[in-house]
Amino acid sequence: MTVVGESGLPHDAGRRDALHHRERVRKKITEQLKERIGEEDIIASGPEKKIRVPVKGTKRWQFILDRGQGKGVGQGDGQPGDILGPPGSRPAPGEAGTEPGEELYEVWLDMDDVEELLFSELELPRLKPKAEADAQSAHTVYNDIARTGPQLDKKATLRENLMRNAKRGRASLGGIAKSDLRYLSYRELPKPREKAVVFLAMDVSGSMTVDRKRMARLFFYWCVQFLRSRYNQTELVFVAHTTEAREVTEEEFFGRVESGGTKVSSAFEAIAQIEQNRYPADDWNIYILHVSDGDNFAADNQRTLELIRRLTETAALVGYLEVDPAGGSRVHKLSAFYEHEAADIDGFVFAGAVDDRELWPALKKFFAREDVQAAVR
């Protein structure tokens, strides 16, 4: 008898083929992910940032018998006439319910990949170079090594010497020659010229039910993920409002539960104030996103509209998303008011979402790449 310790196969062969497979289903996944952007398992991907995604439409074609007429044989309990749940999900050939099993299977995906897939279609619209003066304030970084220069890099020089000695079979320092000398070299890095700030304003008033808050947070979760992954120098300002608004930390923003009435204008007033103090429009691309259930004090609507008009003059985008999972009457909602009064304001974009699947289209409405938007038109 022979027992061999190993198979002699390349050790990573399985993983390699699995990677090729994942590459091939990538496209299909992107399509399907957009519909599932709100689902808990995608967000609650855990510390390992891995999720399991069922992939449809990757069928393995082959001739099979009509599934509706199929008969088969099974094993176990039950009397004639009993109806049983789905037969074994992957019957082997020749067994009951023959259906190629690849119609729906699951892939493990890295969250980073998922985000990459999703966010490749988004961008900050109308991003303009700001503050030309920045070119002068380029800062100098010593991050390179050269053979000439004003400032000797001792560590690099010693390393060169050691390596040269080692090549001759001597493992020690000594006899530093001119060719060993290394100098620090620098590059001028211009400061990022396209500075941007994004204001994220959320209605946390009493009318925001658990469901509405969850959708609002989901939406902002994806906004933040997108902005952090694509524009990591962008500044984010979180604003929570009821009848009053105040700037909060990110943690407060996502964890906060409050109650009270709603005055949307308070949020825009706070934003205008912060903008004026810290983010002059000459230096900053400004984006404002507001999410609410749209139950505003009617008397506040006019004031809100004025503020939106004023903010759109400086901001590249003012976006409003109305979340209403119940999908009730919209007559008294902010969206109805905006439709009537604010549809013509350039730079103001509004969208509605009655369920999680509409969050992605909304996100895309606000952040669609311009070529994508052009294609849609």
Add this chain to the structure above:
Amino acid sequence: VSTYTLEDLRTVEDQCREIAAGELGFEIPEVIYHLVRPEEVYFAAANGLPARYSSARWGAQFDDAYGRYQRGQERVYELIFNTRPVHAYLMDGNSLVAQTLVVAHCLGHAFVFETNEWLGAVDREIMTRVVSAAERIADYMGVYGRDRVEDFLDACHAVAAHQPQAQLIRKARRPEPAQRERPFDVLFPDEVVADRERVAAERANLLKRFPREPEEDVLQFIERHARGLEDWQRDIISIVRSEQSYFLPQMRTKILNEGTAVLFHQEIGQRLFLPTDRYWEFEQLNAVVTQPHPGRVNPYNLGIHILREVMRIAADPDEDERERWGWAGNVDPLEQLRTILRSYDDEALLREFLTPKVCELARLYAFEHVAHDPRRIRISSREADAIRETLIPLHSTLGIPSVVIVDADFRGRGELLLEHRHTGVGLDEEYARGTLSQMALLWGKSVSVKTINARNLDEPVWFTGHPDGRSERSTAEP
């Protein structure tokens, strides 16, 4: 990881082999065991053979099965390959008791591989071809692009199952049309003339028809007769086809093969005199392997029930059984079993030994899919006749609908026409159209299949797939 050594495994194999050869009387060929990491076991399982060409296809299966293993939803214990010598993969990390069961189990497989005529018809030197094919396909991927080669492989696999299986009986050619001479021909000259004309027309028709006889070997026909294929594509077609021919005999002997392997580990396990705690572990594992699968048939379970039924009939038949089988009651049960293992496949085994008693012990039932919800099933019967009527056709065709090429110049446009030789059930439309589009990529022109309407069985229906991926259905001949 393991708490035992390779030496321990050798001792186990020696013991098992001694019991099998001595008390049980089975001559078993050499088996080479590989103690491998779970990942390798699952990868080889996804490939079907080790060292097969790299493809996303295996990657998908690997991802799926290995993922389930990592989540604790399943565990493969062993993999065995019908090569000479026989190679078996044991999963490193399994307990010594589990390995003992697996080794005994593998000896059963090795015996069947050696003696069964269907499995003997397989090319056992396949590994050399597999390795060289893998190298060539890797080259093609380098030259023509990975995606292009993968797409082509997918198209080949879509129809790879449609080939004649190892034939133990040669099939007769269809007779050429010929004029028969009858005693009273001279009395009916008009009929003789008419008959002569009919035969001439049939002959002419036959000469025009290509292929002359319906062709079962779909990939081979395409490889030989498709226009516009490049050499590397023909090579890939032939690789996929010949590797598939290794798997088909295993598919048709699955129940017999697994039943034997279970019988081996059960019989050997009882004779090893394991200490109580180990025997308990052994029995638990045996129970897991042979547990029934709701909604389908566990070949391990059905296999062992059938083989034990054969042994019972040999040892303790009733009157009817004595009458039906001359050997019943007059033969050593294991000797009779060896006779059957030599020449039977699953279909023959089921036809002869799927008795009411087996149906009862294996708790089999026949079911129908619930209309409009094919994922749910309704138990239709627990009668042995109904079960046999359903199960046997599935095994005689391995669940693969019989589809043959009948015309390679369909509509006079060089298109391909297939015919589904149905047994009362039509083809699934969605899958037929998808498959035909894949075939059209290979053939270079549209490919159609004639089958029967799923709703109205008297009505023929044609599905057609085009090389650009479109497909359609028509109720009149296109």
